[in-house]
Amino acid sequence: MQILNWFFRLNDSDSARNTAKDRMQKMLVYDRLELPAGRLEVLEEELLAVVSRYFELDADTTHFDLQQTERKAALIANFRLLRAKC
Amino acid sequence: MSKITIVSRGDQSLLIDIAGCSTFKEAIEQLSSTYLSAGQFWQEQLVDLNLGSLILNRPQAAQILALTNGIGAKPNQVFAKNAETINALKDLDIEVTKGNPPTVSSTTIKQEEATVVSNNKDIANSDPVKETSSVDQPASEVKQKESEDKKVKTKIEQVIVFDGEEQPKAGDEQSAQVKEADAATELETSQDSILMAAATANTTKTNKRTALYLKQTLRAGQAVSHNGDLIIVGDVNAGAEVVAEGDITIWGSLRGIAHAGIDGNTKAEIRALRLQPIQIRIASYIARSPDSSNSSLSASASAYTAETAKLVNGKIRIVHSTLEA
Amino acid sequence: MSGRVIVVTSGKGGVGKTTASANIGVALANTGASVALVDMDIGLRNLDILMGLENRVVYNLVDVVEERCKLRQALVRDKRLPNLSLLPAAQTRDKTAVNAEQMKTLCQELRNLFEFVIVDSPAGIESGFQNAIAGAQEAVVICTPEMSAVRDADRIIGLLEARKEEIEQYRLVVNRIRPNMVRNADMMSVNDVLDILSVKLLGVVPEDEEIIISTNKGEPVAGTDNTRSGLAFRNIARRLRGEEVPLLDLDVPNGNWLNRIMTFLNPVKV
Known part of the structure; x- marks a missing residue:
């Protein structure tokens, strides 16, 4: 049964239902914070500049994400640190 | 709005x-x-x-x-x-x-006067020939009734009775009204009454009031009130409201609310080419459209029949307008 | 008596606020409670039509607020349920005709007369909405499983949260769900909407053609048996009264054998 279920849900990820849900979740983080478009990108650059004063970074793998649980948003910033700067 | x-x-x-x-x-x-x-x-x-x-x-x-x-x-x-x-x-x-301009004071409407309107739009607006055949009252009796009541020269086609929350019973004095619809014969004999109407018109109450003439269809949310007679060339749609101290004449369909004689004038009348109002109010009396939705739907598809609403013995009645005296 | 004032709101227009208000009102009245339905959509009133009471409206809410008549005169009693009354909106005025203070006073007066006061709010988040929620302690947020409706519902929930002192609780009704579309992954499910909005669920109402028919007749579905939407609204009313009522099983397999197998293999979560 599991296999059949999996079979029928195979193309779920790009179904209208899931697309709608994903788009909604991203959109609402911005809505709830009243975050203007582009502001997050500015923050990313500034954070990167501050952190790279102290560490050498693997810039390609840094990752920023806005997530939320129970209508509260969290900013997740992920830096791959190579070594500390003297 | x-x-x-x-x-x-x-x-x-x-x-x-x-x-x-x-x-x-x-x-x-x-x-x-x-x-x-x-x-x-x-x-x-x-x-x-x-x-x-x-x-x-x-x-x-x-x-x-x-x-x-x-x-x-x-x-x-x-x-x-x-x-x-x-x-x-x-x-x-x-x-x-x-600030705000002073507004017109409106009369209080007695809520307890709210009534059931029972009219049969289907009959009223259907083909006259068909109707004659469906009339169960003999024509002679109709003529007799008319001669008895010389004041009302109009042919009563629809009768609106308000009787608390109850529908009028058959044989009830109010509902046992004439439903006669031989328009052709009525027209032949009507010359005199038209002349009479013209003669009496000069002496009626209308000559003292001013009339407001509006050439425009009133849509939902629009309201016009006037301290004299009100003439509207156009329709009064559902959701629109026309209020006058005198008569209200609508050269078009009345589908909204009309209140004539707002200062308490019980002689005020409301007439329209097609009367399909949600409510009619004359002085402190109210008549409302029947609750069954069927009749209003069928009425909208039928032809224009000019009608007048007026107070007769404390009831709002709808009568054929054409031969009014 | 100190009744509960419940505002029915949505942000987006056309998601079924007025239909929900009428049906919740009728369903609550059917349980024996005394109910007042208040149409706050001033200038665009419709609740009277849904209730089939449009020909009985003499006075309206603005007349009451501006003291042209007594509250009791403006209340229109329902044709079928003597314990249900409608306070109609004014048609020839706009939403600036009433302010929040006046609405609070009015709701207080209504609370003394009725166990439930259901306020149908206008669409939008401006003054009309703010006035509609002014006297309420509870809110029912109506939303359909469409992105635009969910986004607007989220905005409304945010505004309701900001008034925690007055609005003690708010719950969601997901309206017009189509189980078949959810099953085929063409529409967001109720759980998807709940995930996104993080809000308590009050009920789920399936898309139902009976709603159109009942609107035309002026008889809300909640008053008639054997409609699925009517049953959904009656369940909502019972939950409002504090009963534990399980969600409707909307998963009625219909049509061909393939659909049935799909349903069996992949039961829809609505």
Whole structure:
């Protein structure tokens, strides 16, 4: 049964239902914070500049994400640190 | 939503209320369509303008006044709430009254008079020939009834009875009214009555009141009230309201609410080319459309039948308008 | 008596606020409670039509607020349920005709007369909405499983949260769900919407053609048996009264064998 279920849900990820849900979740983080478009990108650059004063970074793998649980948003910033700067 | 309301008050001036307009552009559009539709009516008419909280600069205020002057009306008082608008008007040497204009007082309607309207639109609006065949009352009896009641020369086609919350019973005095519909014979014999109507018209109550003539369809949310008779060339749609101290005449369909004789005049009448109102009010009496939706649907598909609503022995009745005396 | 004032709101227009208000009112009245329905959509009133009471309206809410009549005169009693009354909106005025203070006073007066006061709010988040929620202690947020409706519902929930002192609780009704579309992954499910909005669920109402028919007749579905939407609204009313009522099983397999197998293999979560 599991296999059949999996079979029928195979193309779920790009179904209208899931697309709608994903788009909604991203959109609402911005809505709830009243975050203007582009502001997050500015923050990313500034954070990167501050952190790279102290560490050498693997810039390609840094990752920023806005997530939320129970209508509260969290900013997740992920830096791959190579070594500390003297 | 009401954008513009024309209110006729006790004094000589008409109040044009454009407080419902939120922008200058809207106000200008609404005003010009109202002015154009009423044509000659505005000549020499004293007019009060209520601008509400509309924000106008000096050229805009001037434009609104020019529009009013242009159709021959004489601006009397101007009411405004917004400080900028008041200043703009003062710059133009216009006296401004701050706040709201006094409104017309309306009579209290006795709620307990609310009644069931029972009329049979299907019969009333169907083919006259068919109807004659379906009339169970002999024509002779009809004529007798008419001669008995010389005051009402109109042929009673629909009878509206209000009888608390109950439908009228068959054989009830109110419902045992004539349903006679031989339009052809009625026309033949009607010459005299028309002449009589013309003769008596001069002496009726209408000659003292002023009439407001509006050439415009009133849509949901629009309201017109007037302290005389009200003539509307156009329809009064569901959700619109027409109120007059005198008679209301609608050259079109009445689908909204009409209240004639608002100051308590029980002689006031409401007539329209097609009467399909949600409610009719005359003085302190109310009649409402039947609850079953079928009749109104079928009526809308049928032909125009000019009808008059009037108070007869304390009941609102709808009668054929054509042969009224 | 100190009744509960419940505002029915949505942000987006056309998601079924007025239909929900009428049906919740009828369903509550059917349980024996005394109910007042208040139409706050001033200028665009419709609740009277849904209730089939449009020909009985004499006075309206603005007349009451402006003291042209008594509250009791303006209340229109329902044709079928004597314990249900409608306070109609004014048609020829706009939403500036009433302010929040006046609405609070009015709701207080209504609370003394009725166990439930259901306020139908206008669409939008401006003054009309703010006035509609002014006297309420509870809110029912109506939303359909469409992105635009969910986004607007989220905005409304945010505004309701900001008034925690007055609005003690708010719950969601997901309206017009189509189980078949959810099953085929063409539409967001109720759980998807709940995930996104993080809000308590009050009920789920399936898309139902009976709603259109009942609107035309002026008889809300909640008053008639054997409609699925009517049952959904009756369940909502019971939950409002504090009963534990399980969600409707909307998963009625219909049509061909393939659909049934799909349903069996992949039961829809609505």
